[in-house]
Amino acid sequence: MSLNVESTPLTAVLAPPPLRLIDDTGQAVAENESGGFTLPAVDTLLGLYRQMVIARRFDVQVTALTRQGRLATYPSALGQEACEIAAVAALAPQDWLFPTYRDSIALLTRGVEPKDILASFRGDWHSGYDYHQHRIAPQATPLATQALHAVGLATAAKLKRDNTVALTLLGDGATSEGDAHEAFNFAAVWQAPVVFLVQNNQFAISVPLDKQMACRTIADKAIGYGMPGYYVDGNDVAAMYAVVSAAMDRARRGDGPTLIEGLTYRIEAHTNSDDPTRYRKAADVDLWRSRDPIERLEKYLVAQGALTEGVRASILAAAEELAATTRDCMTEQAVVDPLELFEHVYSTPRTALAEQRAFLAAELAGDALASAVATEKSTR
Amino acid sequence: MSPQQALDTGTAVRAPEDLTMAAALNAAIRDAMVDDPTVVLFGEDVGPLGGVFRVTDGLYAEFGETRVSDSPLAEAGIVGTAIGMAMYGLRPVVEMQFDAFSYPAFQQIVSHVAKMRNRTRGKIPLPIVIRIPYAGDIGGVEHHSDSSEAYWTATPGLTVVSPSNPADAYSMLREAIASDDPVIFMEPKSRYWSKASLSLPVQTEKLNRAVVLRAGTDVTLIAYGPTVKTALATADQAEAEGLSIEVIDLRSLSPFDDETVGVSVRKTGRAAIVHEAAQFGGYGAEVATRLTERNFFYLAAPILRITGFDIPYPSPKLEEYFLPTPDRILAALSTWEWS
Ligand SMILES: Cc1ncc(C[n+]2csc(CCOP(=O)(O)OP(=O)(O)O)c2C)c(N)n1
Ligand SMILES: [Mg+2]
Numbered sequence: 001m002s003l004n005v006e007s008t009p010l011t012a013v014l015a016p017p018p019l020r021l022i023d024d025t026g027q028a029v030a031e032n033e034s035g036g037f038t039l040p041a042v043d044t045l046l047g048l049y050r051q052m053v054i055a056r057r058f059d060v061q062v063t064a065l066t067r068q069g070r071l072a073t074y075p076s077a078l079g080q081e082a083c084e085i086a087a088v089a090a091l092a093p094q095d096w097l098f099p100t101y102r103d104s105i106a107l108l109t110r111g112v113e114p115k116d117i118l119a120s121f122r123g124d125w126h127s128g129y130d131y132h133q134h135r136i137a138p139q140a141t142p143l144a145t146q147a148l149h150a151v152g153l154a155t156a157a158k159l160k161r162d163n164t165v166a167l168t169l170l171g172d173g174a175t176s177e178g179d180a181h182e183a184f185n186f187a188a189v190w191q192a193p194v195v196f197l198v199q200n201n202q203f204a205i206s207v208p209l210d211k212q213m214a215c216r217t218i219a220d221k222a223i224g225y226g227m228p229g230y231y232v233d234g235n236d237v238a239a240m241y242a243v244v245s246a247a248m249d250r251a252r253r254g255d256g257p258t259l260i261e262g263l264t265y266r267i268e269a270h271t272n273s274d275d276p277t278r279y280r281k282a283a284d285v286d287l288w289r290s291r292d293p294i295e296r297l298e299k300y301l302v303a304q305g306a307l308t309e310g311v312r313a314s315i316l317a318a319a320e321e322l323a324a325t326t327r328d329c330m331t332e333q334a335v336v337d338p339l340e341l342f343e344h345v346y347s348t349p350r351t352a353l354a355e356q357r358a359f360l361a362a363e364l365a366g367d368a369l370a371s372a373v374a375t376e377k378s379t380r
Numbered sequence: 381m382s383p384q385q386a387l388d389t390g391t392a393v394r395a396p397e398d399l400t401m402a403a404a405l406n407a408a409i410r411d412a413m414v415d416d417p418t419v420v421l422f423g424e425d426v427g428p429l430g431g432v433f434r435v436t437d438g439l440y441a442e443f444g445e446t447r448v449s450d451s452p453l454a455e456a457g458i459v460g461t462a463i464g465m466a467m468y469g470l471r472p473v474v475e476m477q478f479d480a481f482s483y484p485a486f487q488q489i490v491s492h493v494a495k496m497r498n499r500t501r502g503k504i505p506l507p508i509v510i511r512i513p514y515a516g517d518i519g520g521v522e523h524h525s526d527s528s529e530a531y532w533t534a535t536p537g538l539t540v541v542s543p544s545n546p547a548d549a550y551s552m553l554r555e556a557i558a559s560d561d562p563v564i565f566m567e568p569k570s571r572y573w574s575k576a577s578l579s580l581p582v583q584t585e586k587l588n589r590a591v592v593l594r595a596g597t598d599v600t601l602i603a604y605g606p607t608v609k610t611a612l613a614t615a616d617q618a619e620a621e622g623l624s625i626e627v628i629d630l631r632s633l634s635p636f637d638d639e640t641v642g643v644s645v646r647k648t649g650r651a652a653i654v655h656e657a658a659q660f661g662g663y664g665a666e667v668a669t670r671l672t673e674r675n676f677f678y679l680a681a682p683i684l685r686i687t688g689f690d691i692p693y694p695s696p697k698l699e700e701y702f703l704p705t706p707d708r709i710l711a712a713l714s715t716w717e718w719s
Binding site for chain 1: 451452461462464465467468469470484491492496502503505539636638639
């Protein structure tokens with residue numbers, strides 16, 4: 001129940017238009033409306049387009065695999081490609097990314113193999129990629145907790161005088177969590193080289209943003225912490241890239257954190273087990289489908305003469321190839337050794353775990369007697 | 381006392397001095413910071429003030445703002461940022477001001493500190509020490525006397541320890557800081573002012589071991605942290621009455637030292653555990669169960685728990701009725717049939 005049943009949500013009434021560099025129709029906005037940001041070069045935009053198309057193909061493929069029951073779950077980022085890809089494109093190699101469950105396409109774009117991304121969703125292990133190679137933290141499930149990790153890592157980098165910046169992705173709902181507030185505040189007080197990118201996809205599972213907060217925008221909150229905030233059209237990859245890059249530069253210069261809100265929309269269900277017809281209208285989804293971030297950029301690039309049929313065909317081919325790789329990695333049998341369950345809990349072996357491991361090993365060997373002896377030994 | 385020897389750090393052994401537990405903890409952090417430049421310290425009031433119990437006294441002046449800092453007042457923030465720092469190669473030592481004020485950090489501790497190594501198949505270890513002043517007997521108002529150990533010992537991935545004397549305080553904290561695993565370091569507040577003459581650096585028993593503090597033949601009395609003193613007093617009193625009590629200081633709650641405790645229990649055939657925390661679902665329940673499962677045929681009587689009552693920790697004027705005392709322990713032991 002909303003405790004404020006009478007009034008119209010402030011978020012809807014008062015929010016200013018978000019910052020954009022390319023509008024809905026694929027036209028560059030006038031320079032005096034671009035908030036001081038410069039439209040990225042056409043080559044840069046073409047690169048972002050390519051990554052968005054490939055990311056979407058991956059996302060659609062994985063959603064299909066989930067519907068076939070071959071993955072335990074998959075939170076789709078369909079429609080959020082501009083935010084996800086801009087975030088990764090703005091990172092330098094030494095930077096760290098702190099993603100959530102929603103941000104698998106960000107991992108893909110930073111170079112994580114499909115099979116390593118899917119390790120967690122198909123249930124092999126809780127997480128399955130090389131964090132240090134990619135400089136990506138494990139995808140966080142407890143909401144907003146990873147924002148504090150990003151602030152801590154960024155602060156450590158600052159103490160070591162490295163020029164590493166941490167970027168963390170958050171959902172709109174997650175900004176209600178205490179950890180988000182604490183992260184914003186710690187970052188500002190410590191002047192941590194960190195960028196908070198909130199993907200406002202307008203829902204936290206079923207709950208719309210006006211039930212999360214009573215202020216106009218999430219970006220407005222930045223002023224309360226003493227850092228700059230930007231309210232950006234999250235379906236305009238040009239604007240997202242320009243703003244995130246500027247925030248990364250600012251952090252790298254030692255000028256502290258930035259809070260960026262990308263206004264976008266979650267086209268798919270929250271996860272495969274969600275039923276969005278219970279809480280939103282098909283017409284709303286259709287409206288946001290018509291604001292597709294990839295189509296918008298496509299119009300611009302075609303008008304610029306940068307996206308020829310040949311280029312488009314090669315991008316689509318690369319996307320299909322990735323989809324095939326993604327399907328293929330599902331046919332490989334992942335070897336998960338039950339005895340590994342005991343391996344990584346502590347740095348040094350514990351007697352109690354060794355006993356339990358011996359029990360499971362005997363049980364697996366089908367050796368009821370040995371398993372009973374292991375139990376008996378451990379109970380002696 | 382636990383066996384003492386010089387800690388092998390290359391640091392010169394200093395002349396013996398009378399140190400409180402708080403001062404020993406302070407020296408441990410200081411020496412660790414001197415030896416290892418990746419050790420950083422932060423929390424609420426740990427800077428110029430030196431912490432509300434003065435455990436971090438002088439460290440801000442010695443190491444400066446980059447290594448010792450007052451953080452904003454938010455426990456999830458303290459532990460959450462410590463995680464990020466540990467991911468980047470630092471060894472954070474953080475302070476929760478009081479036991480009950482660690483609860484805002486519960487999610488960060490239970491969902492990340494404890495699980496990160498396992499989640500990442502060992503690729504992201506978290507060498508973090510979370511210091512928690514705990515337990516009562518200091519006349520504290522509400523929220524200042526909780527014994528929260530069972531929340532942490534119930535969580536796989538955490539190492540939970542509690543020293544009972546200044547020598548162990550120094551040695552165990554040094555080892556906790558050097559550990560690649562996260563350690564919940566529970567400091568019994570009522571023992572902060574207890575004194576011992578120590579030549580630092582000192583190394584006592586290994587972090588994961590229990591010690592027999594006083595040998596005995598009739599009963600194994602198991603204690604940790606604040607109740608070790610109570611257990612020793614009980615043994616003194618019992619001796620006068622002709623009962624020989626062996627006192628074990630667990631030191632490490634997780635892992636539990638089955639071996640040391642088991643040897644004692646198989647010798648005496650009787651065991652009791654003392655803690656301040658409430659009884660139901662408390663740490664003593666695990667100790668009693670494990671010991672029974674493993675030593676049933678050596679036991680002459682059921683294992684007893686002498687603990688706080690199953691109520692919220694009382695106000696200062698009433699805490700004396702709550703805390704286990706030697707009399708209460710001896711009364712409990714007298715309920716056994718002695719043949
Ligand atoms: C601390 C916590 N509470 C609840 C959940 C369950 N949960 C998972 S996703 C979600 C909605 C999050 O919404 P938002 O932050 O907007 O991110 P989105 O899923 O839209 O990307 C909830 C409530 C959780 N993961 N963590
Ligand atoms: Mg959302």
